[in-house]
Amino acid sequence: MSSKPDGAELALLNDDTLSTASDDLESNRKYEDTTNITEPEYQTPTSVKFMWLGSYFLFSMLLTLYNKLLLGSFKFPWLLTCMHTTFASLGTFVLLKLGRFKLSRLGQREHLALVAFSVLFTANIAMSNLSLSLVSLAFFQIIRNTVPIFTVLIYRVWFGRSYYVATYLSLCPIIIGAGMTVVGEYHYSALGLFITVFGVVLAAVKTVTTNRLMTGSLALPSMELLFRMSPLAAIQSFVLAVIAGELPAFADSMSQRAAESSRLTTVATVVFLLGNGLLAFFLNVSSFQTNKLAGALTISVCGNLKQALTLAIGIFVFKDFTVDILNGTGILFVIAGCAFFSKAELDAKKISAV
Secondary structure, three states, rough: OOOOOOHHHHHHHHHHHHHOHHOOOHHOOOOOOOHOOOOHOOOOOOHHHHHHHHHHHHHHHHHHHHHHHHHOOOOHHHHHHHHHHHHHHHHHHHHHOOOOOOOOOOOOOHHHHHHHHHHHHHHHHHHHHHHHHHOHHHHHHHHOOOOHHHHHHHHHHHHHHOHHHHHHHHHHHHHHHHHHOOOOOHHHHHHHHHHHHHHHHHHHHHHHHHHHHHHOOOOHHHHHHHHHHHHHHHHHHHHHHHOHHHHHHHHHHHHHHHHHHHHHHHHHHHHHHHHHHHHHHHHHHHHHHHHHHHHHHHHHHHHHHHHHHHHHHHHHHHOOOOHHHHHHHHHHHHHHHHHHHHHHHHHHHHHHHH
């Protein structure tokens, strides 16, 4: 067992605190050339990886379209997060009872790490909400596009891991292109800039931590991680919803809707909310499993691609935007960069197998 001091923060990002260094793939080879390390994502069959990436995009875009078409603007982010994590808790509980996964035996240190992870999950959402209240949406999205950069930095600084040059180069068109798709009015303060950048760092830390909890020495199945984290995040989100005053506001909104429309409309609203929770559960399952099999950097890159595709849907399906040369070029840059990134990662997998 490592002699490092106990602490949930250290346990999150340093798997040496959870078991011996010999159990950790990267710690085991920390003195070797890190570009030649066989990482967990390079051991996953390509067909399996693309299948889960496809499911992640499918449920991600379905949820986006569902919200756009049916829910519209839902002004209660903490209640929505609470509902999503509650559905994740119930869904994974059903899967546990069906024997789809088994619970691991965890010690106090591992439980503390999972509690810290749930706090990180909730804090990431809080930072996003706070950032959006301090800066313009366009500026927020520009900064959020740099999550892949911080993901690479975390791996490099904390784990001593590097990627192949082609992988680094592929991030350039992805990040620049994503920025071009959201060109607009940039309004921000010094505090807003700091909070937004801090939120981006938290997002990268959360993505890397999720991956390490599933691929490091703890090696939790994705379903088990979701099962253990979701109830904690649901409770935290509910408490924050109470503090933010969302409960009475939501009750007033539903009462007003019931008074102004038929009972059928009210029931339909409840059904739509439940449908949103169910879709979010499927998205969470695919997101965690994709992170485990494809890697934290890949899932970060997927976030930029999703932004470009969402903009494209808004332009061509909902007519929400008028595309200009800069936006269109940005979308093409992101798509081309993602293709380049996929090629670079496939080449890295072939080299690591030699």
